[in-house]
Amino acid sequence: MGRRNRGLSLLLLGAVLSAPLLTSACSEHRRVYDPYDNDYHAWNHNEDIEYHQWIVINHRADRPYKQLNKDDQKAYWEWRHNQSNQGHDRDQDHNRDRDHDHDHH
Numbered sequence: 001m002g003r004r005n006r007g008l009s010l011l012l013l014g015a016v017l018s019a020p021l022l023t024s025a026c027s028e029h030r031r032v033y034d035p036y037d038n039d040y041h042a043w044n045h046n047e048d049i050e051y052h053q054w055i056v057i058n059h060r061a062d063r064p065y066k067q068l069n070k071d072d073q074k075a076y077w078e079w080r081h082n083q084s085n086q087g088h089d090r091d092q093d094h095n096r097d098r099d100h101d102h103d104h105h
Contacts, residue, residue: 030042030043030044031043032047032065034077036074036077036078037077037081041080043065050080050083051065051076054076054079054080057079058075058079060072
């Protein structure tokens, strides 16, 4: 019985220790649809930084993007596109998807 409990404990410990690795890998590949510009954005570390800059600049509550109401989501994407147009890095997912859409028309 002791071996079984020890084995289960080691299995649970392994799962707990590997969870952050698995969730961080998934977050790097999450895409968010921008309905105001009809495109997708990779929500990765860089987008997270941009989003938190927007929160600070606009004196918003720090909460996940998904919890924003539609007006605030629109305001974020308008700000984000203006940032991109001012020379900030445009996310690669956005450009690839837009090029892909043009290939099919």
